[in-house]
Amino acid sequence: MKRIVEIVPARPGWYARWQLTPDATRCYPVSLWALLEEADGTGREVVGMDCIGQWPGGDDNEMGGEFVRYLYHTPDSGQPEDVEPPHSGELRDDGPRLQPMTAP
Numbered sequence: 274m275k276r277i278v279e280i281v282p283a284r285p286g287w288y289a290r291w292q293l294t295p296d297a298t299r300c301y302p303v304s305l306w307a308l309l310e311e312a313d314g315t316g317r318e319v320v321g322m323d324c325i326g327q328w329p330g331g332d333d334n335e336m337g338g339e340f341v342r343y344l345y346h347t348p349d350s351g352q353p354e355d356v357e358p359p360h361s362g363e364l365r366d367d368g369p370r371l372q373p374m375t376a377p
Contacts, residue, residue: 278317279308286346288353289323291338298341300353301325 287303301323310317321343322328329340346353 274312275309276312277307278310281306283321285348287321288344288346288356289321289327290341290344290353290355291327291335292341293335293338298355299338300344300356301327302356303343 282305283303285302288300289303290298290300292298303321304324305322306319307322307328308317308319320328320330322331325335327334327338334340344353
């Protein structure tokens with residue numbers, strides 16, 4: 274099992290591209306980057322979570338979608354042609370949620 278070492282917000286312009294069918298892809302803006310580490314402290318990797326809560330290897334990703342790559346578009350160059358902004362119906366309605374914590 275991997276553990277999260279660090280989480281940082283993604284800067285505007287980062288997207289995760291997913292292959293939905295052989296002829297169709299979809300990009301979602303990346304919301305955050307997470308540094309993951311193997312339980313024994315050996316291997317590390319960075320993964321991005323997109324704005325609808327998907328990440329490479331996630332169990333709750335869109336059915337049939339396969340992660341392709343991350344891409345960056347400078348904010349002044351516009352969005353990728355296959356970008357899909359999240360609709361309220363696409364946002365997760367279950368699963369873990371970040372909750373505010375009070376200081377002890």
